Every structure is written in structure tokens, then in C-alpha cells.
Amino acid sequence: MAWAQARARAVRAAGAPLPPVRLPLADAFGGTLAVPLEALSDLPAFDTSAMDGWAVSGPGPWRLAADPCADGILAGRKGAAPLADGTAVRIATGAQLPPGATAVLRSEDGQVRRGAGVGGVGNGGVDLLHDCGSTPLEQGRDIRPRGQECRTGEPLLPPGTAVTPAVLGLAAAAGCDLLAVHRRPTVELLVLGDELLDAGPSKDGRTRDALGPLLPSWLRSYGARVGAVRRVGDDLGLLTEAVLRSTADIVVTTGGTAAGPVDFLHLALAGMGARLLVDGVRVRPGHPMLLAALPAEPGKRTRFLVGLPGNPLAAVAGVVTLAEPLLRTLGGCPAAPPYLVEAAVALPGHPQDTRLVPVALPARGVLPLAFDGPAMLRGLALAEGLAVVPPGGLPAGARVEILDVPAG
Ligand SMILES: Nc1nc2c(c(=O)[nH]1)N[C@H]1C(S)=C(S)[C@@H](COP(=O)(O)OP(=O)(O)OC[C@H]3O[C@@H](n4cnc5c(N)ncnc54)[C@H](O)[C@@H]3O)O[C@H]1N2
Ligand code: MOO
Secondary structure (H helix, E strand, C coil), rough: HHHHHHHHHHHHCCCCCCCEEEHHHHHCCEECCCCCCCCCCCCCCCCCCCCEEEEECCCCEEEEEECCCCCCCCCCCCCCCCCCEEEEEEECCCEEEECCCEEEHHHEEEEEECCCCCHHHCCCEEEEEECCCCCCCCCCCCCCCCCEEEECCCCECCCCCCCCCHHHHHHCCCCCCCEECCCEEEEEEEEECCEECCCCEEEECCCEEHHHHHHHHHHHEEEEEEEEEEEEECCCHHHHHHHHHCCCCCEEEECCCCCCCCCHHHHHHHHHEEEEECCEEEEEEECCCCCEEEECCCCCCCCEEEEECCCHHHHHHHHHHHHHHHHHHHHHHHCCCCEEECCCCCCEECCCCEEEEEEEEECCEECCCCCCCCCHHHHHHHCCCCECCCCCCCCCCCCEEECCCCCC
């Protein structure tokens, strides 16, 4: 199956997003909005002073309505007395303006004169002068009017928006305590291979497991909830049992996809009656990757298995090709338009297959990185993206699609 076709197949297999759940803000990060985020108040909810200074009414100079040394109107207080025309009162940034205020004079732009009696405002009272020469203070200056950002009930963000830290802040500012997000797909990760070591350097013909540490956070970057990583021995029975016992929406396995003497994944899937939706993809590295629908329990959603090849960069190719579209669709996150960048140099291709190449993205364009073999991670660890090089390659200057490599 061609690379783009395999991705489209994963989207189709996932079908509809998982149903919405309402979560407290603290638990909604990483999800996707299932319904529009609506404002529960105007923003700002009241006419607000944008600066520390004085709320004034009408053109200056103004008579100070209270003791000039008093705090005046602080943020968080409500019900300040109306301000009469020609008067002023001290006010803090974020405080609700008193009725009648027409502008805010910043503290650095005003001067308080005791008994100045300027402009006929007072004689013996305390007056406030605008210190900026003859420039009048324009109406509405340094006032954030009620509803400037939004009105109650206004949709602020559409469904499908990723819940980022900024979205959590906006939701709180708009008065929300719960967010309706799609339930995030759960993933169980099964790392196969008797040869793998969990700690220390590779030795005695055994190889340190690189995928147990790499995959959970990579999958989480697509919204997955990843439980514990489980190691499964090279044994058909153990593998079958581990897959059937899992209750996750998606079982992700590593290794065992090829035809070696202990590569049992195909046998296990056939034995349990799973349906192969993608069985090999025309992509380098990673071509033995697969996607299967696990045997369905009556009335329950289809669960999936993504089989990633054991070579680490090949496994990552399987993640971006099959796991990403599957997780994104189940999580209700629409596909972003392809991100295209010019190639700084020619990008050699495979004659028939798509290549996924770890690249740097300096200002002059896409640059392939060294150490991009299927068993290598050195190039990927420095990569700012994975370039999707179509069969036959691309000349320098051509635009190439770049897939995200998750950062911290
Ligand atoms: N006769 C053929 N042999 C192979 C083919 C083929 O088409 N015909 N394809 C090759 C390709 S391409 C790949 S990729 C691998 C896929 O193999 P498996 O998915 O069965 O993976 P394993 O055999 O279990 O492991 C391959 C390799 O990767 C190492 N490995 C496995 N898991 C991990 C891990 N968690 N961390 C680090 N390294 C891991 C494992 O020790 C092997 O060296 O098949 C080729 N063979
Ligand atoms: O998937 Mo293999 O070369 O493509 O490592």
C-alpha cells in the first residue's frame, strides 16, 4: 500500500471520534474540544481600568472626589459611587470603573495640586491636572470596555481545537470550569523481543530497548493516554494472550512484524481472527508496519493494533504513518494542512517507496541529517522534522512536506 493510502486507511478505520467527556480544566490538557468553547461572561465582564491612575469624568482639570492619599477603587471591589462630571477618583489596573467615568488618566500623566483652583474647578479643594501639555485626554482612553473581547454566549473556539495551555487560560477567563473534550484514546504498548535489555549497554548479543523509553511520550503528543509499557517474550501464546487481555483502544506492538523465526505478530493476529487493514506500506524505513482491527466484542467499539517494526527509526515511521492518523481521528482532532518547506539540497528518493528522512530546518531550507538508517536514532534525535520524500526524490528548491517531531 502506498504511504498516503495507508494514512488515509488509518483515518477511515478510526471512523468517528470517541464520545465527548466533560473534564475539569486541569484534566483537559492534551484533549480536543468536542463542542465550541462558549464565553460564560462578557470579556471584560465590566468596564475596567487598563492602568493605575485616576478615573475621570468629562474634560479636565478635575476635582478629586476623595482624599488623594486614599487607595481609591481597587481591583476586586464593586459598587463604586458614580463619578460626577468634572471629578476624578484614584483607580487601580483591573478595577471596575465607576458609572460616569469617561477615561483613565495614568498616574505618570497627572499632577495633584492642593487648592490650586485651576480652570475654575476649585478653590481650596484638591485638583488633578493632565500633565501632557494641551493634549486633551480622549474619551475612553485606557478603559477596557465591557465585552471588548467577547460577549456572553459567543463561540470563542471551534470543535476540533487542541486544548493547549492558552486554551485552558481562555476557558478559565471566559468562566468555564469544565471542558467538553473527546475521550482520549488509550494505548497499551507491548515491546516484543527476548533479546532486549531494560537497562545498561547492549552486550552479549543483546540490545538495549530504545522504544520503551521513546514511544510513550511520542504517542502522548498525539493525545493518547498511554498506560504502562509491557515487555512480552517471543512466544506466540504470550503475545496472543497479551493482545487479547488488553482493554486499550489501541494496542501498539514493537518488533515481530517481519518473517523471522520468532516474528509471531502475523500468526497471532490470524489466530485471534483480527482483520488486517494495512499489511506493509511502501515507505522506507518501516515497510513491514501493519494495522489490524482486533476481534470485536458485541456492541463495543472496534479496537486496533498498530504493529511497528523493531528497528527504532522504522518504528517511528510506523508511528507517524499509522498511529498518528488513528489517534488524531479517534481524538477528534482534524488533520492540519501539510506543512511544506523548500529543500536546501536535492533529497534522494527510493525508486518506488516514500522515504521519511530526519531533517534540520535552517532558514535556507530542509537539510537531511546523517545517521538516518532504520536501526539508528542519532539523526532523529537532532531532527526538527521528518521530510516526506516521494518516490524518485526531489530536486533542491522543491517544496517537501515536513511531519512534526515532538519536542519537550
Ligand atoms: N527477510 C526479510 N527480513 C527482513 C525484512 C524483510 O523484508 N525481509 N525487513 C526488515 C525490516 S525493513 C525491518 S524494519 C525488520 C522488521 O523486523 P521486526 O519488526 O520483525 O522486528 P525484530 O526482528 O523484532 O527486530 C528488528 C531489529 O530491531 C531491533 N529491535 C527490536 N525491538 C527493539 C527495541 N524495542 N529497541 C531497540 N531495538 C529493537 C531488534 O533487536 C532487531 O535488531 O525486519 C527486517 N528483516
Ligand atoms: O523498516 Mo526496515 O528498513 O524499513 O528498518
